[in-house]
Amino acid sequence: MGFAKKEYEFLAEIGLGPENLGAYVNGAWKATGSVVSSVNPSNNQTIANVTEASIQDYEEGMRACSVAAKQWMSIPAPKRGEIVRQIGEALRAKLEDLGRLVSLEMGKILPEGIGEVQEIIDMCDYAVGLSRQLNGSIIPSERPDHMMFEVWNPLGIVGVITAFNFPCAVLGWNACIALVCGNCVVWKGAPTTPLITIAVTKLVAEVFEKNNLPAAIFTSFCGGAEIGQAIAKDTRIPLVSFTGSSKVGLMVQQTVNERFGKCLLELSGNNAIIVMDDADIGLAVRSILFAAVGTAGQRCTTCRRLFLHERIYQMVLDQLIGVYKQVKIGDPLEKGTLVGPLHTQASRDNFEKGISSIKSQGGKILIGGSVLESDGNFVQPTIVEISPDATVVKEELFGPVLYVMKFKTLQEGIEMNNSVSQGLSSSIFTCKPEVIFKWIGPHGSDCGIVNVNIPTNGAEIGGAFGGEKATGGGREAGSDSWKQYMRRSTCTINYGSDLPLAQGINFG
Numbered sequence: 001m002g003f004a005k006k007e008y009e010f011l012a013e014i015g016l017g018p019e020n021l022g023a024y025v026n027g028a029w030k031a032t033g034s035v036v037s038s039v040n041p042s043n044n045q046t047i048a049n050v051t052e053a054s055i056q057d058y059e060e061g062m063r064a065c066s067v068a069a070k071q072w073m074s075i076p077a078p079k080r081g082e083i084v085r086q087i088g089e090a091l092r093a094k095l096e097d098l099g100r101l102v103s104l105e106m107g108k109i110l111p112e113g114i115g116e117v118q119e120i121i122d123m124c125d126y127a128v129g130l131s132r133q134l135n136g137s138i139i140p141s142e143r144p145d146h147m148m149f150e151v152w153n154p155l156g157i158v159g160v161i162t163a164f165n166f167p168c169a170v171l172g173w174n175a176c177i178a179l180v181c182g183n184c185v186v187w188k189g190a191p192t193t194p195l196i197t198i199a200v201t202k203l204v205a206e207v208f209e210k211n212n213l214p215a216a217i218f219t220s221f222c223g224g225a226e227i228g229q230a231i232a233k234d235t236r237i238p239l240v241s242f243t244g245s246s247k248v249g250l251m252v253q254q255t256v257n258e259r260f261g262k263c264l265l266e267l268s269g270n271n272a273i274i275v276m277d278d279a280d281i282g283l284a285v286r287s288i289l290f291a292a293v294g295t296a297g298q299r300c301t302t303c304r305r306l307f308l309h310e311r312i313y314q315m316v317l318d319q320l321i322g323v324y325k326q327v328k329i330g331d332p333l334e335k336g337t338l339v340g341p342l343h344t345q346a347s348r349d350n351f352e353k354g355i356s357s358i359k360s361q362g363g364k365i366l367i368g369g370s371v372l373e374s375d376g377n378f379v380q381p382t383i384v385e386i387s388p389d390a391t392v393v394k395e396e397l398f399g400p401v402l403y404v405m406k407f408k409t410l411q412e413g414i415e416m417n418n419s420v421s422q423g424l425s426s427s428i429f430t431c432k433p434e435v436i437f438k439w440i441g442p443h444g445s446d447c448g449i450v451n452v453n454i455p456t457n458g459a460e461i462g463g464a465f466g467g468e469k470a471t472g473g474g475r476e477a478g479s480d481s482w483k484q485y486m487r488r489s490t491c492t493i494n495y496g497s498d499l500p501l502a503q504g505i506n507f508g
Helices: 006-014 055-072 077-093 095-106 110-130 169-180 194-210 225-233 246-258 281-297 313-324 345-360 410-417 433-439 481-485
Strands: 019-021 023-025 035-040 045-051 146-154 157-161 184-188 218-221 239-243 262-266 271-275 303-309 364-367 382-385 401-407 425-429 449-452 486-494
Touching: 006 045, 006 095, 006 194, 019 194, 023 055, 023 194, 035 095, 035 194, 045 194, 055 157, 055 184, 055 218, 055 225, 077 095, 077 110, 077 169, 077 194, 095 110, 095 194, 110 169, 157 169, 157 225, 169 184, 169 239, 169 481, 184 225, 194 218, 225 239, 225 246, 239 246, 246 262, 271 281, 271 410, 281 303, 281 313, 281 401, 281 425, 303 313, 303 410, 313 364, 313 382, 345 364, 345 401, 401 410, 410 433, 425 433, 433 449, 481 486
Parallel strands: 019 045, 157 184, 157 239, 184 218, 239 262, 271 303, 271 425, 303 401, 382 401, 425 449
Antiparallel strands: 023 218, 035 045, 146 486, 364 382
């Protein structure tokens, strides 16, 4: 049986069919849960069907994964790095098809879809080098003939729960690092992007099979909240990485904490850009456009609040409205499209409710604000003039809605930036060193990502990605994020014949 639409035929090249099993358990594709449809957000028509995992499938997978963990953690880290290198090569060979699938199933434009898959490939490259640098510290001991140092060992199994907006990149941030650190990975993909979960898993699985390694080192499930809750409760999983809303993230954290597990949270963002009166206005406008409307406003790092200095307020606003008028909305697979659909019909409904709330709280729609008449989930990128005290400004409306506000002083702009519960990304546009260093210092932005003269989104993999406050405090990808995926032991060895005690204690 072939795909109903000719434009879906490429999916066969990445192992997908009209009917798909959504659980990879101990080297076999099987699933005994509900059958769901993967839907194209551009027209709300079915792409293919997927049978989700059941709790029984999950338990079978976890038993096999627990056994595989013992073997995987015993393999030297550089050898594990070689496996991840091969995973990167397998993804690179299917870059175009996978990127097209991301665009088709999630709704982001094709360059962003391909860029997302490239991000996993980049993470594989990064992790290969990291596999030879999982270094511990040598610590001077105060006791003669003693050596003190740190040893980093694998945790065992890492659970990764990803969201629809980056259906495979976030897996890469976590899995590439977790694998070279010696952990098995259990992945639950987003319920609305099951085809991406299956296609990526098939490529990863081929690498482990080719190297005669236990297939259960990488286990994946398509499913909903039931599977996510099972991961959060499972004492066999020392670390759970969760990407999603602050509300659900808090529940995951509480569940994991109850069993003394570790949680890595990447939650909501309510990100701001500040434009000072000395800024390069052209640079700022281009950056704001990408930050606010890229991925149809569905990135966790999307700019949702824009603070303009009163001296340049109208100038920036006029230029921004001008470029918004030129934005092409449409099929994300078509060349020239800048804004695709929102991911689901529910997202479109939330956009409409959000616009109603904005109007009821005194917001003035400067451009956009409507749902487009179509079979898909298309909405207009929107700019709103509103008071910074409006309740809706403090919340994250997951769509292309930008709140614009005026400020007088740098201090006022910083306070407005920091006034929300979220703390993911932030950026300021200025040419003054004294402004830059205040912004990145202790009295500046309170976010995990603090930029200057670039958008709030589009982070590189080399830095640690994550935020503060209600964004969860987790850090993924680069820098020393790898330490979250390992357990640290402080080791002291006495190679002498005496027993001196620390702090000079004399015990008999």
